[in-house]
Amino acid sequence: MAARFGFQTVPERIFRQLLRGPSVGESSSINRVSSQPHRTYRAAVCTELKKPLVLQDLQATELKPAEVRVSVHCCGVNFADILACQGLYQEKPPLPFTPGMEFSGCVVETGSKVTTVQKGDRVMGVSGGSAMAEECIVDQKVLWKIPEEVGYEEAAALPVSYGTGLLALQHRAATQPGETVLVTAAAGGAGLAAVDIAAHVLQAKVIAAAGSDEKCVLAVQKGAYASINYNTSNLKEELKKLTNKKGVNVVFDAVGGDIFKDALSSLSWEGRILVVGFAGGSIPSVPANLLLLKNISAMGVFWGRYREQDFPVFSQSISRAVQLCQEGKIRPHIGAVFKLQQVNEAFLQVMQRASVGKVVLSMK
Numbered sequence: 001m002a003a004r005f006g007f008q009t010v011p012e013r014i015f016r017q018l019l020r021g022p023s024v025g026e027s028s029s030i031n032r033v034s035s036q037p038h039r040t041y042r043a044a045v046c047t048e049l050k051k052p053l054v055l056q057d058l059q060a061t062e063l064k065p066a067e068v069r070v071s072v073h074c075c076g077v078n079f080a081d082i083l084a085c086q087g088l089y090q091e092k093p094p095l096p097f098t099p100g101m102e103f104s105g106c107v108v109e110t111g112s113k114v115t116t117v118q119k120g121d122r123v124m125g126v127s128g129g130s131a132m133a134e135e136c137i138v139d140q141k142v143l144w145k146i147p148e149e150v151g152y153e154e155a156a157a158l159p160v161s162y163g164t165g166l167l168a169l170q171h172r173a174a175t176q177p178g179e180t181v182l183v184t185a186a187a188g189g190a191g192l193a194a195v196d197i198a199a200h201v202l203q204a205k206v207i208a209a210a211g212s213d214e215k216c217v218l219a220v221q222k223g224a225y226a227s228i229n230y231n232t233s234n235l236k237e238e239l240k241k242l243t244n245k246k247g248v249n250v251v252f253d254a255v256g257g258d259i260f261k262d263a264l265s266s267l268s269w270e271g272r273i274l275v276v277g278f279a280g281g282s283i284p285s286v287p288a289n290l291l292l293l294k295n296i297s298a299m300g301v302f303w304g305r306y307r308e309q310d311f312p313v314f315s316q317s318i319s320r321a322v323q324l325c326q327e328g329k330i331r332p333h334i335g336a337v338f339k340l341q342q343v344n345e346a347f348l349q350v351m352q353r354a355s356v357g358k359v360v361l362s363m364k
Contacts, residue, residue, distance in 0.1 A: 043133030074156035100131025104155035157332035161193035162321035187215030199223030257282035333357030
Protein backbone atom coordinates (compact mmCIF):
# COMPACT_ATOMS: atom_id res chain seq x y z
CA MET A 1 0.00 0.00 0.00
CA ALA A 2 2.90 2.35 0.78
CA ALA A 3 4.29 2.17 -2.72
CA ARG A 4 0.91 2.60 -4.34
CA PHE A 5 -0.09 5.70 -2.43
CA GLY A 6 3.33 7.27 -1.82
CA PHE A 7 3.42 6.62 1.93
CA GLN A 8 7.15 7.24 2.25
CA THR A 9 6.14 10.77 3.25
CA VAL A 10 5.82 10.16 6.97
CA PRO A 11 7.03 7.36 9.25
CA GLU A 12 10.47 6.17 8.13
CA ARG A 13 11.66 9.58 6.95
CA ILE A 14 10.58 11.64 9.94
CA PHE A 15 10.61 9.24 12.88
CA ARG A 16 13.34 6.83 11.71
CA GLN A 17 15.36 7.52 14.84
CA LEU A 18 12.50 6.20 16.96
CA LEU A 19 12.50 2.90 15.08
CA ARG A 20 16.25 2.51 15.69
CA GLY A 21 16.06 3.58 19.32
CA PRO A 22 15.06 1.73 22.49
CA SER A 23 11.54 1.50 23.85
CA VAL A 24 10.27 4.96 24.65
CA GLY A 25 10.83 6.05 28.23
CA GLU A 26 11.71 9.12 30.20
CA SER A 27 15.41 8.63 29.51
CA SER A 28 15.22 7.58 25.84
CA SER A 29 13.02 9.01 23.07
CA ILE A 30 11.08 11.08 25.60
CA ASN A 31 12.94 13.25 28.09
CA ARG A 32 11.55 14.63 31.31
CA VAL A 33 12.41 18.27 31.88
CA SER A 34 12.31 19.95 35.27
CA SER A 35 10.15 23.04 35.68
CA GLN A 36 9.61 25.78 38.25
CA PRO A 37 9.00 24.89 41.91
CA HIS A 38 5.24 25.46 41.49
CA ARG A 39 2.60 22.81 40.86
CA THR A 40 3.35 21.08 37.57
CA TYR A 41 1.88 18.43 35.34
CA ARG A 42 3.39 16.21 32.65
CA ALA A 43 2.69 16.80 29.00
CA ALA A 44 3.93 15.54 25.63
CA VAL A 45 5.43 18.59 23.93
CA CYS A 46 6.38 19.28 20.34
CA THR A 47 9.50 21.42 20.68
CA GLU A 48 10.68 21.05 17.08
CA LEU A 49 8.69 20.10 13.99
CA LYS A 50 9.29 16.65 12.51
CA LYS A 51 11.07 15.52 15.67
CA PRO A 52 9.92 13.13 18.44
CA LEU A 53 7.81 14.65 21.20
CA VAL A 54 9.41 15.15 24.60
CA LEU A 55 7.82 14.74 28.01
CA GLN A 56 8.02 17.93 30.06
CA ASP A 57 6.77 19.17 33.41
CA LEU A 58 4.67 22.25 32.66
CA GLN A 59 3.59 24.82 35.19
CA ALA A 60 -0.13 24.86 35.92
CA THR A 61 -1.82 28.15 35.06
CA GLU A 62 -4.76 29.95 36.61
CA LEU A 63 -8.25 29.56 35.19
CA LYS A 64 -10.20 32.27 33.41
CA PRO A 65 -13.81 32.69 34.57
CA ALA A 66 -15.37 30.39 31.92
CA GLU A 67 -12.61 27.78 31.95
CA VAL A 68 -12.44 24.29 33.44
CA ARG A 69 -9.39 22.31 34.57
CA VAL A 70 -9.71 18.63 33.69
CA SER A 71 -7.57 15.79 34.97
CA VAL A 72 -7.11 13.91 31.72
CA HIS A 73 -7.66 10.15 31.82
CA CYS A 74 -7.46 9.39 28.08
CA CYS A 75 -6.66 11.23 24.88
CA GLY A 76 -7.44 10.11 21.34
CA VAL A 77 -4.60 10.04 18.82
CA ASN A 78 -5.56 11.48 15.44
CA PHE A 79 -3.68 11.78 12.17
CA ALA A 80 -4.22 15.53 12.46
CA ASP A 81 -2.11 15.54 15.66
CA ILE A 82 0.76 13.99 13.72
CA LEU A 83 0.39 16.43 10.84
CA ALA A 84 0.42 19.33 13.31
CA CYS A 85 3.71 18.06 14.76
CA GLN A 86 5.15 18.04 11.24
CA GLY A 87 3.90 21.52 10.39
CA LEU A 88 1.63 20.05 7.72
CA TYR A 89 -1.80 20.62 9.27
CA GLN A 90 -4.14 23.42 8.19
CA GLU A 91 -3.75 25.06 11.59
CA LYS A 92 -0.17 25.66 12.70
CA PRO A 93 0.27 26.33 16.44
CA PRO A 94 3.43 28.17 17.51
CA LEU A 95 6.24 26.12 19.05
CA PRO A 96 6.42 24.69 21.61
CA PHE A 97 2.96 23.14 21.87
CA THR A 98 1.17 20.11 23.25
CA PRO A 99 -0.90 18.18 20.69
CA GLY A 100 -4.15 16.39 21.43
CA MET A 101 -7.59 17.30 20.07
CA GLU A 102 -9.94 15.11 22.11
CA PHE A 103 -9.90 13.79 25.65
CA SER A 104 -11.83 12.39 28.57
CA GLY A 105 -11.28 12.95 32.26
CA CYS A 106 -12.57 14.36 35.52
CA VAL A 107 -13.21 18.00 36.43
CA VAL A 108 -10.84 19.15 39.18
CA GLU A 109 -11.44 22.92 39.13
CA THR A 110 -13.88 25.38 37.61
CA GLY A 111 -13.73 29.09 36.85
CA SER A 112 -15.95 31.59 38.63
CA LYS A 113 -18.52 31.75 35.79
CA VAL A 114 -18.72 28.04 34.96
CA THR A 115 -22.27 26.68 35.28
CA THR A 116 -22.36 23.56 33.07
CA VAL A 117 -20.07 21.24 35.06
CA GLN A 118 -18.73 20.94 38.56
CA LYS A 119 -15.80 19.37 40.35
CA GLY A 120 -15.91 15.58 40.15
CA ASP A 121 -17.90 15.37 36.91
CA ARG A 122 -16.74 12.84 34.32
CA VAL A 123 -16.36 14.76 31.06
CA MET A 124 -15.15 14.46 27.50
CA GLY A 125 -14.10 17.39 25.40
CA VAL A 126 -12.19 18.91 22.53
CA SER A 127 -9.34 21.35 22.49
CA GLY A 128 -7.32 23.16 19.90
CA GLY A 129 -4.42 21.07 21.17
CA SER A 130 -3.01 20.48 24.68
CA ALA A 131 -4.88 17.26 25.55
CA MET A 132 -1.84 14.94 25.50
CA ALA A 133 -1.10 15.82 29.10
CA GLU A 134 -2.07 14.94 32.65
CA GLU A 135 -4.39 17.94 32.70
CA CYS A 136 -5.79 20.49 30.31
CA ILE A 137 -7.79 23.69 30.50
CA VAL A 138 -10.73 24.31 28.16
CA ASP A 139 -13.78 26.54 27.92
CA GLN A 140 -16.89 25.04 29.51
CA LYS A 141 -18.76 25.03 26.17
CA VAL A 142 -16.48 22.35 24.70
CA LEU A 143 -17.13 19.83 27.48
CA TRP A 144 -19.79 17.13 27.55
CA LYS A 145 -20.66 14.92 30.50
CA ILE A 146 -19.87 11.24 30.06
CA PRO A 147 -22.84 8.91 30.61
CA GLU A 148 -22.39 6.16 33.19
CA GLU A 149 -22.58 3.56 30.43
CA VAL A 150 -19.52 4.95 28.65
CA GLY A 151 -15.93 4.41 29.80
CA TYR A 152 -13.07 6.90 29.61
CA GLU A 153 -11.37 5.19 26.65
CA GLU A 154 -14.55 5.13 24.58
CA ALA A 155 -15.37 8.72 25.52
CA ALA A 156 -11.98 9.92 24.32
CA ALA A 157 -12.57 8.18 20.99
CA LEU A 158 -15.94 9.82 20.30
CA PRO A 159 -15.50 13.53 19.48
CA VAL A 160 -13.29 13.64 16.39
CA SER A 161 -14.11 10.38 14.60
CA TYR A 162 -17.81 10.20 15.40
CA GLY A 163 -18.30 13.95 15.26
CA THR A 164 -16.76 13.93 11.79
CA GLY A 165 -18.78 10.91 10.70
CA LEU A 166 -22.11 12.33 11.83
CA LEU A 167 -21.46 15.77 10.40
CA ALA A 168 -20.25 14.34 7.08
CA LEU A 169 -22.86 11.66 6.50
CA GLN A 170 -25.86 13.44 7.99
CA HIS A 171 -25.31 17.17 7.80
CA ARG A 172 -23.29 17.35 4.57
CA ALA A 173 -24.37 14.35 2.48
CA ALA A 174 -27.90 13.94 3.93
CA THR A 175 -27.55 10.17 3.67
CA GLN A 176 -30.92 8.43 3.44
CA PRO A 177 -31.98 4.96 4.68
CA GLY A 178 -31.27 2.31 2.07
CA GLU A 179 -28.66 4.32 0.20
CA THR A 180 -25.32 2.68 -0.54
CA VAL A 181 -22.34 4.23 1.21
CA LEU A 182 -18.71 3.48 0.36
CA VAL A 183 -16.21 4.07 3.17
CA THR A 184 -12.50 4.09 2.31
CA ALA A 185 -9.79 3.52 4.93
CA ALA A 186 -12.66 1.73 6.59
CA ALA A 187 -10.65 0.22 9.45
CA GLY A 188 -9.17 3.49 10.67
CA GLY A 189 -10.60 5.63 13.44
CA ALA A 190 -12.72 7.82 11.16
CA GLY A 191 -13.49 4.96 8.79
CA LEU A 192 -14.85 2.55 11.38
CA ALA A 193 -16.88 5.37 12.91
CA ALA A 194 -18.36 6.12 9.48
CA VAL A 195 -19.21 2.45 8.96
CA ASP A 196 -20.81 2.30 12.41
CA ILE A 197 -22.88 5.45 11.83
CA ALA A 198 -23.95 4.65 8.28
CA ALA A 199 -25.01 1.11 9.11
CA HIS A 200 -26.52 1.45 12.58
CA VAL A 201 -27.78 5.04 12.72
CA LEU A 202 -28.64 5.94 9.13
CA GLN A 203 -29.65 2.41 8.04
CA ALA A 204 -27.56 2.65 4.88
CA LYS A 205 -25.95 -0.24 3.00
CA VAL A 206 -22.22 0.05 3.64
CA ILE A 207 -19.38 -1.14 1.44
CA ALA A 208 -16.06 -0.98 3.25
CA ALA A 209 -12.77 -0.53 1.40
CA ALA A 210 -9.48 -1.11 3.20
CA GLY A 211 -5.89 -2.14 2.55
CA SER A 212 -5.86 -5.67 3.97
CA ASP A 213 -8.15 -8.66 4.36
CA GLU A 214 -7.97 -8.37 8.15
CA LYS A 215 -9.11 -4.76 8.05
CA CYS A 216 -11.94 -5.68 5.68
CA VAL A 217 -13.11 -8.37 8.10
CA LEU A 218 -13.17 -5.87 10.97
CA ALA A 219 -15.21 -3.39 8.93
CA VAL A 220 -17.76 -6.08 8.11
CA GLN A 221 -17.97 -6.98 11.79
CA LYS A 222 -18.66 -3.29 12.44
CA GLY A 223 -21.66 -3.24 10.08
CA ALA A 224 -20.56 -3.24 6.43
CA TYR A 225 -22.43 -5.74 4.25
CA ALA A 226 -19.49 -6.09 1.81
CA SER A 227 -15.80 -5.19 1.67
CA ILE A 228 -13.08 -4.62 -0.89
CA ASN A 229 -9.34 -4.95 -0.36
CA TYR A 230 -8.11 -2.22 -2.69
CA ASN A 231 -4.54 -3.54 -2.57
CA THR A 232 -5.50 -6.86 -4.15
CA SER A 233 -8.66 -5.93 -6.09
CA ASN A 234 -9.73 -3.24 -8.55
CA LEU A 235 -11.99 -0.90 -6.59
CA LYS A 236 -13.99 0.32 -9.59
CA GLU A 237 -14.65 -3.17 -10.94
CA GLU A 238 -15.62 -4.57 -7.56
CA LEU A 239 -18.03 -1.69 -6.96
CA LYS A 240 -19.68 -2.35 -10.31
CA LYS A 241 -20.26 -5.97 -9.29
CA LEU A 242 -21.58 -5.10 -5.83
CA THR A 243 -23.96 -2.39 -7.07
CA ASN A 244 -25.02 -4.09 -10.31
CA LYS A 245 -23.34 -1.22 -12.19
CA LYS A 246 -25.57 1.36 -10.48
CA GLY A 247 -22.79 2.90 -8.42
CA VAL A 248 -22.82 4.13 -4.83
CA ASN A 249 -24.83 7.05 -3.49
CA VAL A 250 -22.31 8.38 -0.99
CA VAL A 251 -18.54 8.05 -0.57
CA PHE A 252 -16.76 8.84 2.71
CA ASP A 253 -13.14 9.18 1.61
CA ALA A 254 -10.17 9.79 3.88
CA VAL A 255 -7.51 8.41 1.51
CA GLY A 256 -7.29 10.67 -1.53
CA GLY A 257 -5.10 9.82 -4.51
CA ASP A 258 -6.16 7.08 -6.92
CA ILE A 259 -8.67 5.69 -4.43
CA PHE A 260 -10.54 9.00 -4.48
CA LYS A 261 -10.56 9.03 -8.28
CA ASP A 262 -11.91 5.47 -8.47
CA ALA A 263 -14.55 6.24 -5.87
CA LEU A 264 -15.60 9.46 -7.61
CA SER A 265 -16.12 7.67 -10.92
CA SER A 266 -18.15 5.00 -9.10
CA LEU A 267 -20.82 7.40 -7.86
CA SER A 268 -24.39 6.97 -9.02
CA TRP A 269 -26.59 9.73 -10.47
CA GLU A 270 -26.68 12.62 -7.96
CA GLY A 271 -24.11 10.88 -5.80
CA ARG A 272 -22.04 12.70 -3.17
CA ILE A 273 -18.39 12.22 -2.28
CA LEU A 274 -17.16 13.48 1.08
CA VAL A 275 -13.56 14.71 1.13
CA VAL A 276 -12.47 13.91 4.69
CA GLY A 277 -8.70 13.62 4.38
CA PHE A 278 -5.69 12.50 2.40
CA ALA A 279 -4.13 9.67 4.40
CA GLY A 280 -2.64 8.28 1.20
CA GLY A 281 -0.44 11.35 0.91
CA SER A 282 -1.72 12.52 -2.48
CA ILE A 283 -4.28 15.30 -2.94
CA PRO A 284 -6.33 14.54 -6.07
CA SER A 285 -7.88 16.98 -8.51
CA VAL A 286 -11.59 16.78 -9.30
CA PRO A 287 -12.62 16.55 -12.99
CA ALA A 288 -15.42 19.09 -13.17
CA ASN A 289 -16.89 17.49 -16.30
CA LEU A 290 -17.68 14.35 -14.30
CA LEU A 291 -19.56 16.42 -11.74
CA LEU A 292 -21.65 17.88 -14.54
CA LEU A 293 -22.34 14.69 -16.50
CA LYS A 294 -23.63 12.71 -13.52
CA ASN A 295 -24.94 15.61 -11.43
CA ILE A 296 -22.69 14.57 -8.58
CA SER A 297 -21.28 16.65 -5.72
CA ALA A 298 -17.84 16.76 -4.11
CA MET A 299 -18.13 18.03 -0.53
CA GLY A 300 -15.34 19.11 1.79
CA VAL A 301 -15.56 18.07 5.44
CA PHE A 302 -13.32 20.03 7.84
CA TRP A 303 -15.11 19.15 11.07
CA GLY A 304 -12.89 21.24 13.33
CA ARG A 305 -13.59 24.45 11.41
CA TYR A 306 -17.26 24.25 12.42
CA ARG A 307 -16.16 25.11 15.95
CA GLU A 308 -15.51 28.69 14.80
CA GLN A 309 -17.87 28.95 11.82
CA ASP A 310 -21.01 27.20 13.10
CA PHE A 311 -20.66 26.12 16.70
CA PRO A 312 -24.23 24.79 17.11
CA VAL A 313 -23.64 22.29 14.28
CA PHE A 314 -20.23 21.37 15.75
CA SER A 315 -21.67 20.92 19.24
CA GLN A 316 -24.63 18.89 17.99
CA SER A 317 -22.33 16.41 16.25
CA ILE A 318 -20.69 15.57 19.58
CA SER A 319 -23.88 15.66 21.65
CA ARG A 320 -25.48 13.29 19.17
CA ALA A 321 -22.47 10.95 19.33
CA VAL A 322 -22.69 10.86 23.13
CA GLN A 323 -26.42 10.13 22.99
CA LEU A 324 -26.03 7.34 20.42
CA CYS A 325 -23.21 5.75 22.42
CA GLN A 326 -25.30 5.92 25.60
CA GLU A 327 -28.17 4.21 23.75
CA GLY A 328 -25.83 1.47 22.53
CA LYS A 329 -26.38 2.26 18.84
CA ILE A 330 -22.71 3.01 18.21
CA ARG A 331 -19.54 1.81 19.90
CA PRO A 332 -16.01 3.10 19.25
CA HIS A 333 -13.42 0.45 18.47
CA ILE A 334 -10.29 0.95 20.57
CA GLY A 335 -7.43 -0.56 18.60
CA ALA A 336 -4.59 0.14 21.03
CA VAL A 337 -3.88 1.96 24.29
CA PHE A 338 -0.52 3.54 25.09
CA LYS A 339 0.78 5.35 28.14
CA LEU A 340 1.70 9.03 27.86
CA GLN A 341 5.42 8.20 27.83
CA GLN A 342 4.77 5.97 24.81
CA VAL A 343 3.28 8.79 22.71
CA ASN A 344 5.90 8.47 19.97
CA GLU A 345 5.17 4.76 19.67
CA ALA A 346 1.48 5.58 19.36
CA PHE A 347 2.24 8.09 16.59
CA LEU A 348 4.31 5.50 14.74
CA GLN A 349 1.55 2.93 14.90
CA VAL A 350 -0.91 5.37 13.35
CA MET A 351 1.51 6.59 10.68
CA GLN A 352 2.52 3.09 9.60
CA ARG A 353 -1.14 2.06 9.20
CA ALA A 354 -0.57 -0.65 11.80
CA SER A 355 -3.55 0.46 13.86
CA VAL A 356 -7.24 -0.24 13.51
CA GLY A 357 -9.97 1.89 15.04
CA LYS A 358 -8.88 4.54 17.49
CA VAL A 359 -5.48 4.65 19.20
CA VAL A 360 -5.74 6.12 22.71
CA LEU A 361 -3.24 7.51 25.20
CA SER A 362 -3.93 6.71 28.85
CA MET A 363 -2.66 9.07 31.55
CA LYS A 364 -3.64 6.86 34.48
